[in-house]
Amino acid sequence: MICWKCHEAVQGPVCPSCGILQPPPPHADLFAVLGMARAYHLELDELERRWRARSRDVHPDRFARKAAVLRRMSLQWTALVNDARRVLRDPVARAWYLATGRSRPPERGGAPTDPVFLEEVFEWRMALAEGTTGVVDQVQAARQALSDEIGGVFRTWEAGDGDLSGVEPRLQRLKFLDNLLQHDT
Secondary structure, three states, X not given: OEOOOOOOEOOOOEOOOOOOEOOOOOOOOHHHHOOOOOOOOOOHHHHHHHHHHHHHHHOHHHHOOOOHHHHHHHHHHHHHHHHHXXXXXXXXXXXXXXXXXXXXXXXXXXXXXOHHHHHHHHHHHHHHHHOOOOHHHHHHHHHHHHHHHHHHHHHHHHOOOXXXXXXXXXXXXXXXHHHHHHHHO
């Protein structure tokens, strides 16, 4: 990006040369918003540190007596920074974002779900409705195994091997398991 005021190169929300707030990019990468590398496995303390620092840079209180355009950009940046923190703190939202560019599954459609898995979910749902003991433990174990599998795919990707093409179907299955567990509690 180039600063709109002094025309120097800018990497973040504030120009390092003239100190003026820049407009937020229209389709900003949430990792770049916080100045982080794109990765599934994050240090949450580092994420919080970067969020606090970026929040200080763009906080509306800093621009309260500035021109209306700067106040508006400050609000836009604040919303973007907070959205980046919300998505990147949540491992499932972060996985969706990395795999698809969205922080949650589409309302309709998405990757096709394995019919064998759907049958298993149906059987668990029926067993839960009948009050069968141990079903919640089975679903939680399946959810943990799926989460571990997703983490493994991301570890391979972060090491420079493989791709994320298999993540979305796994996240779809995870969504079914989460819904099943939520309906049980």
